Each structure stands twice: as structure tokens, then as C-alpha cells.
Amino acid sequence: MPHASLTRDAVATHNTPEDLWTIIDHKVYDVTDFADAHPGGSVVLEQVAGTDATEAFYNLHRHEVLQKYASLCIGTLEGEKSEVIEPEIGGLSPVPYAEPLWLRPQFHSPYFNDSHRALRRKVREFVDKYVTPEAQEKERDGTYISQELIDRMAETGILGMRLGPGKHLHGKNLLGVVKGEDFDYLHDLVQAQEFARANARGFQDGNMAGMMISLTAVLQWMGNEELKQKVTAEVLGGKKKMCLAITEAFAGSDVAGLRTTAEKTPDGKHYIVRGTKKWITNGMWCDYFVTGCKTEKGFSVLLIPRQEGVETSLIKTSYSTAAGTAFVEFNNVKVPVENILGEEDKGFIVIMSNFNHERFMMACGVNRWSRTVVEECLKWCNQRIVFGKKLIEQPAIRQKLAKMLAAIEASQSWLELLAHQMSNMTYAQQTALLGGPIALLKTHSTRVAHEIADEAVNIFGGRGLTQGGMGRVVEMFHRTYKFDAILGGTEEILGDLGVRQAVKGFPKSML
Numbered sequence: 001m002p003h004a005s006l007t008r009d010a011v012a013t014h015n016t017p018e019d020l021w022t023i024i025d026h027k028v029y030d031v032t033d034f035a036d037a038h039p040g041g042s043v044v045l046e047q048v049a050g051t052d053a054t055e056a057f058y059n060l061h062r063h064e065v066l067q068k069y070a071s072l073c074i075g076t077l078e079g080e081k082s083e084v085i086e087p088e089i090g091g092l093s094p095v096p097y098a099e100p101l102w103l104r105p106q107f108h109s110p111y112f113n114d115s116h117r118a119l120r121r122k123v124r125e126f127v128d129k130y131v132t133p134e135a136q137e138k139e140r141d142g143t144y145i146s147q148e149l150i151d152r153m154a155e156t157g158i159l160g161m162r163l164g165p166g167k168h169l170h171g172k173n174l175l176g177v178v179k180g181e182d183f184d185y186l187h188d189l190v191q192a193q194e195f196a197r198a199n200a201r202g203f204q205d206g207n208m209a210g211m212m213i214s215l216t217a218v219l220q221w222m223g224n225e226e227l228k229q230k231v232t233a234e235v236l237g238g239k240k241k242m243c244l245a246i247t248e249a250f251a252g253s254d255v256a257g258l259r260t261t262a263e264k265t266p267d268g269k270h271y272i273v274r275g276t277k278k279w280i281t282n283g284m285w286c287d288y289f290v291t292g293c294k295t296e297k298g299f300s301v302l303l304i305p306r307q308e309g310v311e312t313s314l315i316k317t318s319y320s321t322a323a324g325t326a327f328v329e330f331n332n333v334k335v336p337v338e339n340i341l342g343e344e345d346k347g348f349i350v351i352m353s354n355f356n357h358e359r360f361m362m363a364c365g366v367n368r369w370s371r372t373v374v375e376e377c378l379k380w381c382n383q384r385i386v387f388g389k390k391l392i393e394q395p396a397i398r399q400k401l402a403k404m405l406a407a408i409e410a411s412q413s414w415l416e417l418l419a420h421q422m423s424n425m426t427y428a429q430q431t432a433l434l435g436g437p438i439a440l441l442k443t444h445s446t447r448v449a450h451e452i453a454d455e456a457v458n459i460f461g462g463r464g465l466t467q468g469g470m471g472r473v474v475e476m477f478h479r480t481y482k483f484d485a486i487l488g489g490t491e492e493i494l495g496d497l498g499v500r501q502a503v504k505g506f507p508k509s510m511l
């Protein structure tokens with residue numbers, strides 16, 4: 001921390017490689033010993049020795065670099081004050097459009113109330129403090145989520161919140177601000193969007209995404225109440241982990257083409273499961289697999305505990321291995337018949353009923369992440385100086401920003417409107433009426449992400465292709481936004497679903 005009060009004249013005398021001081025944002029940094037280790041080299045630092053390098057610094061670095069290297073700061077300038085805004089834990093961004101409109105103090109919302117605002121604050125504090133630092137580290141080194149973070153999410157009820165509203169939250173006081181009974185789909189949207197702010201797409205899935213899309217099926221469809229309670233307590237308590245195992249090398253979205261079989265033993269007490277699954281998010285470390293299998297007359301879903309005959313191997317994808325994406329083999333795995341979800345041969349409805357929430361969550365995440373990328377672009381354009389002026393002073397750049405801003409505002413508005421519908425419909429109504437609109441929303445959101453990723457890389461130039469430094473958020477977004485366009489149903493499948501559901505609603509007569 002700064003401890004001396006210095007004058008600009010005094011700083012100017014420290015202007016040699018052996019005695020190298022520089023000024024950034026009214027603070028003085030002694031970079032003599034750091035210069036050789038500086039990733040940008042020692043020459044550039046020597047060029048600014050003894051002078052104010054604020055503009056040059058912010059032209060090339062994120063503010064977080066200064067926070068990381070705070071120990072190099074030896075003093076502040078006499079009578080001067082820092083101008084850079086330090087982000088506050090849990091605080092809102094001051095950048096225009098960086099927050100969805102309902103969070104901007106001057107604006108109003110027909111949907112969100114004080115409890116949504118309170119939850120937003122609490123979840124953001126949690127994410128800023130505990131999730132983002134771990135997410136960034138794990139995204140880089142590819143290792144899996146820590147038990148410590150899982151325990152924290154279990155203790156605070158966050159794990160339960162991630163499944164969406166429901167009885168599993170009743171009787172809980174979520175983060176001390178929302179009663180479990182009052183938790184609705186707008187709260188759900190809030191938690192999903194806040195978690196996406198950790199800006200680590202692989203880790204985002206590594207952070208219990210498998211549980212989010214599989215435990216919901218157990219809660220809704222497991223007939224054996226005792227087993228359901230046991231498994232739910234284990235998973236929401238952070239003791240065991242669960243994932244959804246549907247897709248195969250043979251069939252992705254084409255569930256009818258799956259080849260994993262579950263044959264009943266002659267005594268009718270067990271199924272013997274044989275087959276493979278591919279792209280199973282979190283599969284590497286899961287204790288339970290909610291698995292789609294072919295049964296005698298159709299398709300069934302089984303809860304398979306990890307045991308002898310279950311093998312998992314890592315699949316490397318374009319995001320971090322922190323997601324634990326696995327190839328899974330079931331080699332004659334014996335599963336008790338009570339582990340079935342729903343009825344035998346009628347598993348299609350189990351899988352389908354799970355999809356609305358999964359796709360809604362994905363739309364929440366990708367819209368929030370797209371907005372973060374727009375914020376990165378706004379900050380960069382306002383800070384980066386080329387051809388003697390700020391990027392934002394170039395009309396061509398302003399056109400790009402306009403397109404991005406309009407797209408993300410529209411997409412978020414539609415998302416909030418559908419969250420409002422979900423909060424005001426029974427589960428049966430949601431299934432009947434919202435499958436199509438949610439499918440179209442997800443497809444639209446990932447098309448928006450596609451446009452934003454494309455423009456953002458052009459705005460950031462080489463940095464948009466560089467992992468690390470100023471462009472790292474943009475680079476990751478461009479590399480990984482496709483996960484949202486493929487997982488949970490591809491854009492083509494979902495677009496088709498949206499139209500087919502609309503056609504069903506057509507009156508029989510000619511119009």
C-alpha cells in the first residue's frame with residue numbers, strides 16, 4: 001500500500017534502469033526490480049521512467065493488474081487523488097449497459113421487486129468472493145471444482161437454488177434474504193445470471209451444471225420416496241455429485257437413436273445396462289448418472305450409481321477440462337429396478353420435462369455473458385487510443401456497439417418476460433405452453449451471442465484472439481459461446497421445436 005507522499009518533481013529524478021519509478025493514476029510505482037519480469041519487457045518501462053504513464057498503462061492493461069501488483073506502489077502524489085473506480089465486492093458496474101436495465105438505478109421494471117434485488121446483491125457478493133477467483137484458476141489449469149466451494153454452496157442453499165423453484169427450497173431462508181417458498185423464476189434468473197459473471201465457461205459447467213439438469217428429474221420422477229430423499233440429501237448436501245447421461249456417439253439430439261440398453265434380469269429385480277455415453281458434463285467425477293437407456297418396448301431413464309463396470313474418461317473440448325466432460329462406458333452394470341425414473345418405456349417425457357428449465361438456465365447464462373462482453377467492448381473502446389483518438393470516437397466502432405447493445409437489450413427483455421410467464425404458470429402449463437417459446441429464446445440468445453462474439457473480436461483485434469491480458473474475456477467468449485448453441489438442443493432442433501409447437505396451436509379451419 002502507498003506510504004509516502006511524493007511530488008512529481010521527485011518522481012522525475014528516478015528515471016534510470018537502476019532506479020525506475022513511474023506514475024499510474026496519481027500513485028507512484030517503483031518498478032526497478034519488476035522491469036526484468038514485466039511481461040511487456042523492460043524497454044517500455046524505461047521509456048516512461050520518471051513520468052506519468054497512466055494513459056499508456058490503461059491503453060494496455062486491465063485495472064486488476066495494478067491490484068495484483070499493489071506491492072510495487074510506494075506512494076501517492078502530494079495533493080492528488082486516484083480517479084480509477086475500484087470495483088466493490090457485490091457492487092454494480094458503473095459502465096452504461098453493463099447491467100440489465102432493471103438493475104440500473106434510474107430505471108423501472110414490471111417484474112423485479114426488492115427481494116430479487118436483495119438476492120442479486122447476496123449472490124454477487126458470493127460469486128465475487130468465492131466463485132470468480134476459483135473459476136479463473138480452474139479454467140486455466142483445467143482441474144475440477146473444490147470440495148470447499150461445493151460445501152459453501154450446500155451450506156448457503158445455493159446448490160438447491162440452482163434447480164429452480166420447488167418444494168426442495170421450502171422452509172429455507174435463502175442467503176438470509178428470500179424465503180424458499182417465495183423463490184420464483186425471476187430469482188432463478190438472477191442467480192443464473194450472477195453465476196455467469198465469473199467469466200469462465202468451462203468452470204461454469206464444472207460448477208455442478210450436471211446436477212442442475214439431472215437432480216430435477218430425480219425430484220420429479222423417482223417413485224421410490226426413500227431413495228429419492230436419500231439421494232437428494234446427499235447431492236444438495238454437497239456429499240455426492242450427479243450428472244445427466246443421455247447423448248451418445250451414435251445419437252445427440254436424436255434421443256430415439258440411442259444404443260445403450262437396459263435389460264431386465266430374469267427375476268425382474270435388476271436391469272443390466274450396456275452401452276456408452278458421450279459429452280457427459282461433470283461425468284468425470286460424478287457418483288450418480290441419470291441415464292437414458294433402451295428398454296424392451298421403448299426408452300427409460302435410470303439412476304445409475306458409480307460402481308464396477310462404470311468407466312469414465314476425459315474428453316477435451318474447446319472449453320476447459322474444469323467441466324469434467326466425459327466419455328462413459330456402462331459394461332454390464334447391475335441397477336436395481338427401483339432406480340427407474342418415471343415408468344419403464346416412458347422415459348421420453350422424463351427427459352423432455354427437464355429440458356425447459358435447462359434451456360431457460362442456458363438462455364440466462366448466455367445473455368448475461370454476452371452483456372459482459374459488451375461491457376468489455378465499451379470499456380476498451382473508451383480507453384484504447386488509436387490513430388490519436390479513443391476507439392469510441394470512430395463511427396464504424398460506434399455502429400458495432402449500437403448493434404451489440406440493441407441485440408442484448410432485446411434478448412434480455414424477452415428472457416425476463418418468459419421468466420415472468422414461468423412464475424405465473426403451473427408446471428403443466430409451462431410444459432404445454434412454454435416449450436416452444438423457451439426453445440426459440442435459447443436459439444435467439446445464441447444467435448445474439450454469435451453476433452456479439454464476432455463484433456467483439458473485431459473490436460479487440462489481436463487481443464480478442466489472445467488468452468490473457470485485455471482481451472481474455474472476449475477470446476474465451478468467441479471460443480466457447482457455441483456450447484450454449486449446441487448443449488441442451490442445437491439451434492436447428494430448437495428452432496424446429498418452436499415452429500412445430502406453434503403449428504399445433506393452429507385452428508383446424510382454413511384462415
Ligand code: HEM
Pocket residue numbers: 022024029031038039040041044045048053056057060061062065066069072468469470
Ligand atoms: C506497475 C506497472 C506495471 C505492471 C504491474 C505491469 C504488468 C503487466 C502485465 C501483468 C502484463 C501482461 C498482460 C496483462 O496481464 O495485461 C503486461 C503487459 C504489457 N505491459 Fe505492463 N505493467 C506495468 C506498466 C506498464 C507500462 C507503464 C507500460 C508502457 C508504457 C507497459 C507496457 C506493457 C506492454 C506493451 C505489455 C504487453 C501487452 C500486450 O501484449 O498486449 N506496462 N504488463
